[in-house]
Amino acid sequence: MKTIVEVKNLVKKFPIGDGFFTALKGVNLIFTEGEFTGLVGPSGSGKTTLLNIIGTLDVPTDGDVIVLSKSVGNLSPKEAAQLRKEELGFIFQNYNLLPVYTVFENVEFPLLLLKMSAGERKQRVLETLEWVGLTDKVKSRPSQLSGGECQRVAIARAMVKRPRLVLADEPTANLDAANSHHILQTMEKLNRELKTTFIFATHDEKVIGYLHRIIRLADGKVVEDSSPLNSPKGDLKSESSQGTITNNNDLDSSPSGRLGGAL
Amino acid sequence: MTMIKMALRSLIGNGLKTWLNVFVLSFTFVLIIFMQGLLEGWNRQAVTDTVTWEIAGGQYWSQKYDPYDPFSIDSSAAVVPSSFRKEYDAHDIEPVLYAKGTIYPGGRMQGVLLKGIRPDQHLLALPTYLLKADGAEIPVIMGAHMAKQANLKVNDLVTLRWRDVNGTFEAVDIRVAGIFRTSVPTVDIGQIWLPLDELQKMTLQPNACTILITKPEIPIQQLSAWPFKDQTELTKQTAAMIQAKSKGYNVFYFIFLSMALIAIFDTQTLSIFRRQREIGTLVALGMTQKQVVSLFTLEGTMNALLAILVGTIWGLPIFVAFAVNGIHIPMDVSSFGVPMADKMFPYFTLKLVAGTISFIMVITALVSYWPAHKIARMKPTDAIRGKAL
Ligand SMILES: Nc1ncnc2c1ncn2[C@@H]1O[C@H](COP(=O)(O)OP(=O)(O)OP(=O)(O)O)[C@@H](O)[C@H]1O
Ligand SMILES: [Mg+2]
Numbered sequence: 001m002k003t004i005v006e007v008k009n010l011v012k013k014f015p016i017g018d019g020f021f022t023a024l025k026g027v028n029l030i031f032t033e034g035e036f037t038g039l040v041g042p043s044g045s046g047k048t049t050l051l052n053i054i055g056t057l058d059v060p061t062d063g064d065v066i067v068l069s070k071s072v073g074n075l076s077p078k079e080a081a082q083l084r085k086e087e088l089g090f091i092f093q094n095y096n097l098l099p100v101y102t103v104f105e106n107v108e109f110p111l112l113l114l115k116m117s118a119g120e121r122k123q124r125v126l127e128t129l130e131w132v133g134l135t136d137k138v139k140s141r142p143s144q145l146s147g148g149e150c151q152r153v154a155i156a157r158a159m160v161k162r163p164r165l166v167l168a169d170e171p172t173a174n175l176d177a178a179n180s181h182h183i184l185q186t187m188e189k190l191n192r193e194l195k196t197t198f199i200f201a202t203h204d205e206k207v208i209g210y211l212h213r214i215i216r217l218a219d220g221k222v223v224e225d226s227s228p229l230n231s232p233k234g235d236l237k238s239e240s241s242q243g244t245i246t247n248n249n250d251l252d253s254s255p256s257g258r259l260g261g262a263l
Numbered sequence: 264m265t266m267i268k269m270a271l272r273s274l275i276g277n278g279l280k281t282w283l284n285v286f287v288l289s290f291t292f293v294l295i296i297f298m299q300g301l302l303e304g305w306n307r308q309a310v311t312d313t314v315t316w317e318i319a320g321g322q323y324w325s326q327k328y329d330p331y332d333p334f335s336i337d338s339s340a341a342v343v344p345s346s347f348r349k350e351y352d353a354h355d356i357e358p359v360l361y362a363k364g365t366i367y368p369g370g371r372m373q374g375v376l377l378k379g380i381r382p383d384q385h386l387l388a389l390p391t392y393l394l395k396a397d398g399a400e401i402p403v404i405m406g407a408h409m410a411k412q413a414n415l416k417v418n419d420l421v422t423l424r425w426r427d428v429n430g431t432f433e434a435v436d437i438r439v440a441g442i443f444r445t446s447v448p449t450v451d452i453g454q455i456w457l458p459l460d461e462l463q464k465m466t467l468q469p470n471a472c473t474i475l476i477t478k479p480e481i482p483i484q485q486l487s488a489w490p491f492k493d494q495t496e497l498t499k500q501t502a503a504m505i506q507a508k509s510k511g512y513n514v515f516y517f518i519f520l521s522m523a524l525i526a527i528f529d530t531q532t533l534s535i536f537r538r539q540r541e542i543g544t545l546v547a548l549g550m551t552q553k554q555v556v557s558l559f560t561l562e563g564t565m566n567a568l569l570a571i572l573v574g575t576i577w578g579l580p581i582f583v584a585f586a587v588n589g590i591h592i593p594m595d596v597s598s599f600g601v602p603m604a605d606k607m608f609p610y611f612t613l614k615l616v617a618g619t620i621s622f623i624m625v626i627t628a629l630v631s632y633w634p635a636h637k638i639a640r641m642k643p644t645d646a647i648r649g650k651a652l
Contacts, residue, residue: 057547057643078551085549096544096647100276112265113549141276157548 001032004165004197005054009063012049012220023049025220026063031199033164036191038200040208041217047201048169050217054199055088055167056080068164085113089158089196093170095150097142103129103153104138110161128160132186148179155183159190169201177206184210266554270562274569281566284526288570288623291523293578295516296619300582300609301590302509307610308446309505310498316447318497319357319386320479323489328361328473336361336376337426340471346484347475355481357384358472360462364425364455366437368413375409376454377425379462379472386476389450393441394458401461402440406451410442417442423455427467435465446605520623528630539638543646552639556632563631567624585609 012024023046031037039047052058053065056072065072068087075083084090089110097106104125111121129135132152142150151171158166168187172180188210191198200207208214216224274281328339343351343358350356360379365372380387382394389404396402400420405413415421417439424434437457445451463469475489483491545555589606638646 052644055547057647081546081549081551081554083549084547088549090544090547092544092547092647094540096540096547098541098544099538100273105272109269110548112269115265 001034003030004033004035004068005029005031005199006066007050007054007063008065010050010053010060010065011062012046012053012058013061023220024053027217027220027222029215029222029225031197033197034191034195035213036188036198036211037213037215038202038207038211039215039217040203040211041223042203045217046220047217051167051169051199051201054165055090056083085110086161087164089161089163089166091151091154091158091166091168091171093173095142095147095154095174097150097153097157099142101141102138103134103140103142103145106142106153107156107160110157114161124160125156128156131159131190132156147174148176148182151175151179151183152186155186155190159194159196162194163196165197165199167199170204171200172202172204172207180204180206266558266561267565269558270565273562274565281569284523284566285569285573287526288523288566288627289574289578291516291519292570292574292619292623293581294519295623296578296611296616297582297585297609298512298515299615299619300586300611301607302505302512303612303615304586304608304610306502306505308607309501312446313449313498313501314494315388316445316450317387318476318494320477320481321483321491321493322497323475323477323484323486323491325473326488326490333363336473337363337428337466340466340468340473341488342470343472343475344486344489346486350477350481354381354384354386355478357381357386357476358459359474359476360459360466360468360471361473362425362462362466364423366413366455367422367424368415368419373413374453375423377423377462378454378456379459380456381459386478387450388445389456390441390443391456394456396438396440398438400436400438401457403437403455403457404441404443405439405455406448407442407444408448408451409454410439412452415439415442425465427465429467433465520626523623524626524630528634532634536634536638539641539646540648542638542641543643543648546643547647556635556639559635560628560632563635564624564628566631567627570623571620582609582611586611 007027007029010024010027011022013020013022015021027046027050039050041047049058053060053072054067056067056075060073067083070079070083072080090096098109101109107125107128108121111124116124126135126138129138132155134149134152134156137145137149137153142153145153151174155171158168166187171187172183175183184207187198190196200211202208211228213227214224215222216226325339325341327335327341329335340360340362347356351358357380360377362377362379364375364377366375367373380389380391380394382391384391391404393404394402401423405415410416413421419439420436421439422434423437424432426432437455450456459472463471477483483493485491542555542559545558546552550558586609589608591606
């Protein structure tokens, strides 16, 4: 399997007052293409910090992170921006949609940055909105959407350019159980169909139930790295026996159920 | 192209706020251009009127004449140089003799400047033909302001006292043969025009004059005793005075422009600080910080662009209407000391319009750039979390 991210002896210190706070204390991890992995741990354990460094939004204090064969410590701001633009998708806890843009425009945005032609953009956006079941809301603005709908727009925005790697920081924190499952199932399908690598940061049990690999962080260190037995990587079909998906009909009736047809 | 599209989307998404800013800004544009146009129109009119009423093609001044020294006026005249014989006869050059005098309208005493001019001159717009009237008294003409000040009407008689060249006091009754309306105060206020030969006789200065007014386009003579003052030099003062008057308006522009800029700065700053999470998101989505700064600067500058559009829509018809029909200014000319007609016609030059527009554009860009620049320096991780600055 192809390595997509390699974290080598990563240390991250934040200046606090006169001294430093060490948020990551020598983390070593390898992520391969097509993973559906979660960074799990208590609040303050360094999940967001690690995700930000992988996403080139922050830089290591020591050690290195290699994302798609590029060392993030050595990237110029411009190169980092290019990497984010072309290969990475972010899904944030609080959606971070652009409030003055419509749903369509929000999802279209990454494609605008990629200078894609208008016709192609439109086709891609509509296709992606279909995956997340929001084709009837294209003209709405974020303020007119429910939390679950916003999060689905955020997913669509992250997925529209078909990134190699999606980084999702607490994507279900603001959602109720039904919406959380709905969104996780959507992402799982995308992972399966497009081989997109997902790395989550979460302490939500609902999310944990979907993960193929769980990396437990505590106090800035990896304390456990495991693959749940009955959730083999990349093979979701055998998962119907898993307890977390309680209602199979729910999956089929969900917008993500249409994903197979859309692709 | 993409940037413009994004900036436009934000502006439209901002809705009412954008339109409010745009309107304030367009108001500033229109006001500044209008006021400047009015001043320019005034300036042009003043210069034209001064040429028509006072300067013609230029003036030769007797060497001894100093307009800033009222005491030397009586001794500043000199005989018309013989080299002007031909022009003098052809009325291509008109001598004007200056002398001080005092009139006693209604028993009051009032100092006046006497100006002798040939009645059949046609270089100036003055109705000097009225000075040809015969009668026992010397006919004089004066401007409406002078007449009002002295409380004189046509055909009124008034006593005039003056000193001849030897300093001897003389007195005679003069008759108002005509009162003219002019926008040029320097041929009106405090002055009385009378026939040149009479004034020469009265002051015992035959053939003398203080200045010589020439017809435009006749060859200029270089005479050391009669330095030539061309139109530009003579109207410089008028222009300078208008410039000085217009200084007062600059305060106005400053206030309006400040208001508009504060509105934009406010919107931009507020929106940028409010939108810091958005900025962090843009960075996360792959924009460089430089692009973000450009985007927000562009967004601010687009306010100015829209304002130009809006200003054109409502301002242009107003400009055209006023430029064609003029504006009635209910103001007393004398209070200004600068030629000012009852009706002013604003004059809009390309330089004025383009200058104002680019000036405002640059300033708008600056006030948009500053906050964007500030926030883009923030770490994207902080911006995404919406950390306060
Ligand atoms: N910019 C910063 N400056 C100083 N300290 C920071 C900064 N960012 C994070 N930290 C600290 O680093 C530690 C790890 O933070 P991080 O956000 O990675 O935690 P987390 O695991 O994502 O927690 P949560 O589950 O609450 O989101 C925390 O103790 C936090 O206070
Ligand atoms: Mg976190």
